[in-house]
Amino acid sequence: MKSVFVLTIIGFFSALLLYVTNDITKVPIEKAMERVKVEALRQIFPFEFKNDDIKTVIDESGKEFFEIKGEDNNLKGVAVETSSNEGYSGEIILLLAVSPKGEVFDYSVLAHKETPGLGNKIENEPFKKQFKDKTLDGFNWKVKKDGGFVDELTAATISSRAATDAVKKGLEVVSKKYFSGNKK
Amino acid sequence: MNAWQEFNKGIIKENPVLVALLGLCPVLAVTTTVINGLGMGLATTFVLLGSNIVISLISKLIPSKVRIPCYIVVIATFVTIVDLLIQAFSPALNKSLGIFIPLIVVNCMILGRAEAFASRNKLWYSILDALGMGIGFTLALFLLSAIREILGSGTIFGIAIAGNMPPILIFVLPPGAFAALGFIVAAVIYFTKKNKGAK
Incomplete structure (x- = not known):
């Protein structure tokens, strides 16, 4: 009986302590996550923008689109989270920026578990540069080994394939929403 | 045993990583860079102290x-x-340490100190024990992560070091962690034996 009592008391005080901590850190955590997101968006668009210029649009399937609006409220670019399961180990998640004309600006890797020193080079400029200004049509979205246009990384064909796949999928999602039929 | 010895023992003589070989999961997993190693060390020290x-x-x-469920509840609370604090004030560290922060709960070094020391000693000695062990743990992580980062990535604290030596990739991978830790432990044993012989 005493055991139950003591455990309950300890559990109660733990819960109290965590409640207070959660209360204190809630706002900073939200702000930190927001900052990380804005930072990531800043990296992949080739132009400057203010925090207020970002508009988050969520479509019916729950997918988030980050629209960057210019001065007269015209669309300067869209970013979307995209991923691929074709990676060497686990999912690769990218944040992809697309121009209003459907060209790739750049992407940043949000999460991956590829081999350090080999597969993680998908985060580096020489590999990323290949996708710049490419559109869905007129570019063969495969690595060269599979008969496409993308130069795969040495010893990391699988990672290269997965990154290409993720960029392509992201571009498709954006195209479907913004460029098919009902143009905004 | 006096207070100084209680503090001192965790740093070298009973170092949790290099001598007792406790809590090796985070030690091997997060020590790819010095920042990660230090972050993990300090986080663990805080939990241990609390x-x-x-x-x-x-x-x-x-x-x-x-007693064990009670200890675990207390430890889990501090973890x-x-x-939460790391998520709030250091998102970058949160991203690189990720799942290994919640996993401090199962670091057997912490439960070990609770069971073997804190539950049997006065507050003041328990604080010294926690600080000593925490510093010992952090130092071991620092040493291992420094070796791995310098050899494996050619950087320290993320800054490239001079010299054109190509990085030895294996040191950022898990086998490199085991190898580097093995060499450090071997060196520690060698020097402790030598010291004993001299006395």
Whole structure:
């Protein structure tokens, strides 16, 4: 009986302590996550923008689109989270920026578990540069080994394939929403 | 044993990583860069200090049958606090340490100190024990992560070091962690034996 009592008391005080901590850190955590997101968006668009210029649009399937609006409220670019399961180990998640004309600006890797020193080079400029200004049509979205246009990384064909796949999928999602039929 | 010895023992003589070989999961997993190693070390030290203080204060009230669940609740509370604080104030560290922060709960070094030391000693000694062990743990992580980062990535604290030596990739991968730790432990054993011989 005493055991139950003591455990309950300890559990109660733990819960109290965590409640207070959660209360204190809630706002900073939200702000930190927001900052990380804005930072990531800043990296992949080739132009400057203010925090207020970002508009988050969520479509019916729950997918988030980050629209960057210019001065007269015209669309300067869209970013979307995209991923691929074709990676060497686990999912690769990218944040992809697309121009209003459907060209790739750049992407940043949000999460991956590829081999350090080999597969993680998908985060580096020489590999990323290949996708710049490419559109869905007129570019063969495969690595060269599979008969496409993308130069795969040495010893990391699988990672290269997965990154290409993720960029392509992201571009498709954006195209479907913004460029098919009902143009905004 | 006097206070100084209680503090001192965790750093070299009973170092949790290099001598007792406790809590190796985070040691091997996060030491790819010095920043990660230090972050993990400090987070663990905080948890250890908190749990040692609380457990040494309440140990007389806890029936011995349920002592382990009680310790785990206390430890898990401090780990969650650290996790929330890191998420709030250091998102970059949160991203690179990720799942290994919540996993401090199962670091057997912390439960080991609670069971073997804090529950049997006074508050003041428990604090010294936690600080000593924490510093010992952090130092071991720092040493291992420095070796791995310099050899494996050619950087230290993320800054490239001079010299054109190509990085030895294996040191950022898990086998490199085992190898580097093995060499450090071997060196520690060698020097302790030598010291004993000299006396």
